[in-house]
Amino acid sequence: MNVLQYLTENKDQILRDIEWIVTCESPSRRKDLSDECADAIYQMFYERLGVYGEAYEQEETGKHLKFEIGRGDKTVVMLAHYDTVWEEGDLSYYIEGDKAYGPGTVDMKAGLVQSMWAIKALQELDVELDYKIKFLVTADEEIKSPTGQYFIKDEAKDADVVLVVEPPTGYEGLIKTERKGDATYDIKAIGVASHAGNDPKPQANAINELAHQIVKLENLADLENGTSINVGVIHGGSKRNVTAAEAVMEVDCRFSKREEAHRIDEAIQALKPTLKETDLVVEGEIGRYPMERTEQTVELYEMAKEVASDLGMEIGETFAGGVSDGNFTSAMGIPTLDGLGAIGDGLHAPHEHIVISELPRRGALLAGVLEKLNKS
The missing domain is CATH 3.40.630.10 (Zn peptidases)
Incomplete structure (x- = not known):
């Protein structure tokens, strides 16, 4: 047998x-x-x-x-x-x-x-x-x-x-x-809450800041070389008529080369706010090469x-x-x-x-x- x-x-x-x-x-x-x-x-x-x-x-x-x-x-x-x-x-x-x-x-x-x-x-x-x-x-x-x-x-x-x-x-x-391989990040934008009508602060809107960061992430991706970046979840803000004081996005990155893992990680860890009255906090790391x-x-x-x-x-x-x-x-x-x-x-x-x-x-x-x- x-x-x-x-x-x-x-x-x-x-x-x-x-x-x-x-x-x-x-x-x-x-x-x-x-x-x-x-x-x-x-x-x-x-x-x-x-x-x-x-x-x-x-x-x-x-x-x-x-x-x-x-x-x-x-x-x-x-x-x-x-x-x-x-x-x-x-x-x-x-x-x-x-x-x-x-x-x-x-x-x-x-x-x-x-x-x-x-x-x-x-x-x-x-x-x-x-x-x-x-x-x-x-x-x-x-x-x-x-x-x-x-x-x-x-x-x-x-x-x-x-x-x-x-x-x-x-x-x-x-x-x-x-x-x-993969890497995951939580990117938090911190802004200032204010009345959207009486005291609009577009430069302090955390959601606006994340929108700018998404464009940066898109430019980091390199699909031809197997590197993709996906913003899968965004949550933040409090009310329709209030400038968002905080917003977070959850990001998934995939890459087929070790050097790409390092390139993406270094770039994301070094992200800086675009708007004048916001700040950024980046948490996350390479998970698997x-x-x-x-x-x-x-x-x-x-x-x-x-x-x-x-x-x-x-x-x-x-x-x-x-x-x-x-x-x-x-x-x-x-x-x-x-x-x-x-x-x-x-x-x-x-x-x-x-x-x-x-x-x-x-x-x-x-x-x-x-x-x-x-x-x-």
Whole structure:
């Protein structure tokens, strides 16, 4: 029996495990629910792989988990997260045809379960790996990994390779060899309140000041080079007939090159007010540097492509505008391949789902990569 046959025979149990973890809802900011989900993942790894994990308690989010499998001089880190963007009760788990729907199915609980089963398949078929797998599962990726990033950076510092089991792109299952990086900022304008009719002060209007700053931000963007700046939220002012004393805008920046990250950050941190009677306060920073396509990343991708061919699959690669925890390890100079999770659609959307029939093949793809790393 080969890995694909093993996973196909166990597809129903894999799906039941996915249901188990998906129905343990885990909104990023609900520590109580997230900790319960972490406990379920801990139990699942023990029952399926016979390994005890280590739990890292957090004050405001769920626990981070670490599972170590095997031993050897080389270390392969696998990255997953179990937090979701959905609040409790927003979505329900259900199956319709060849699709399983629910909160966090594709992003990314199915990838977590599927990858655990890939390791289990290798164990059951007596495929010995000559390296240690360090499986890191975080609880705060959807809110920019405020503590998870330090957990990952510390635990992955000795890694030779990182595999991220986030979902691939589209039903074609495209592997992510590049990702944009991100930075977020809150830019506050401070003005002076006055009566809009009796004492108009356009030079002291905080909202007017932000309008000028938006033009500056637009001029910083460079879409041809992959740098975008989006003002997603503005709030401020008090009444229609009062000059706005305060206004804030929330800004999201994306970039595909490290030097662009620094250029944008330096420019935004140096913003000065345009109007005479206003002031500016800038808060924020670079969150993740880009995951850039390196020669080592391409080598990993070609390895995955070869495994896919052996399985009768065709895969491609893609550049993703979104970020993942793989950005952190890539920025550390560790070869990182992303998008090895479950196929589906609807990330952060009500129709979020996975394709059930693809679970065995995607699991076999990951297992094949793990086996090839034995010889690299």
